[in-house]
Amino acid sequence: MTTALITGSTAGIGAAFARRLAAQGHNLVLVARDVSRLGEQATELHDRHGIEAEVLAADLSTDEGIAAVERRLGDRTHPVDLLVNNAGFGNKGRYLEVSMTDELTMLKVHIEAVLRLTSAATESMRSRGRGGVVNVASVAAFVPRGTYGASKAWVVQFTQGAARDLSGSGVRLMALCPGFVRTEFHQRAGMGTDNIPNWMWLDADKLVAAALEDLARGKTVSIPDPRYKALMGLVKLTPRGLLGGVSSRTGRKYGPQ
Secondary structure, eight states: OOEEEEESTTSHHHHHHHHHHHHTTOEEEEEESOHHHHHHHHHHHHHHHOOOEEEEEOOTTSHHHHHHHHHHHTOSSSOOSEEEEOOOOOOSSOTTTSOHHHHHHHHIIIIIHHHHHHHHHHHHHHHHTOEEEEEEOOGGGGSOOHHHHHHHHHHHHHHHHHHHHTTTTTEEEEEEOOOEESSSHHHHTTOOOTTSOGGGEEOHHHHHHHHHHHHHHTOSEEOOSHHHHHHHHHHHHSOHHHHHHHHHHHHHHHSOO
C-alpha cells in the first residue's frame, strides 16, 4: 500500500482527499490542529476502508508544527508517496483592514509551510524515483486580489517551477486551483456566501476526483471544472488594469461580508 499525507485533512477539500484516497486503498497520515477531529476521522476511515490512518496534530502557522510534518515526510522507513498541501485559510477584509499579524500568519501557512513540506517530501521521493505532490492553490491566483490571491499565485508559480526542475525524476507536482467550494473555509473566515450564485459552487468530492485524474495525466496546474476553465480563459484575455478593477468589484460582491 502507498501512503498519502494530507494537511488540513479534517474539513473541506482535505477531507475529500482523505475519503477518496482511503477508498482507493491508500494508507493516510492525517494532519490538522484539532486532535479530537483527527481521531474521529482516522477511526471512521479505518473502519470503513480498512486502511491505516495515522494522526499528526500540527499547527502549520508555527515553526514547531511545520518541523513536525517535515520529520514525518523525511521518515525513510515509513515513506510518504503522495503529499497534499491543503491547509489554508482566508482573512476577512481588504488590504490594511487585516492586521499584519494575520497577514504574516497566512504567508506562513500558504507559502513557508508549502515550500518546506514540498521540499521535505520531494527529497525523499526523488531518492526512490517516484511520488507526487498536490499543492492546493485557487483560481484567485490568476487575478490581482489581495494577499490571499498573491499567496496562491506563489503556490502556482513555485509548483510549476519545481515540477520543471524535477522533470524525469519520477516525482510529479501539481497546483490545484479550485473556485468556490462548499466547505468550512468561508464560515471560519467570517465571510458571507449568500450572494454567491449557485453555478459558482463546486462539490469537493468531484473536484478531488478530477484533480487526481489530472495528477495521473502529469498536469502541473489543474483547474478541475469546465466553468472555471472558461472563466480563467477570459482572464488571460483581459488587460491587467481592467482585471484589477473587475476583481476588486467582484470581491466586494462575492467576498467577505
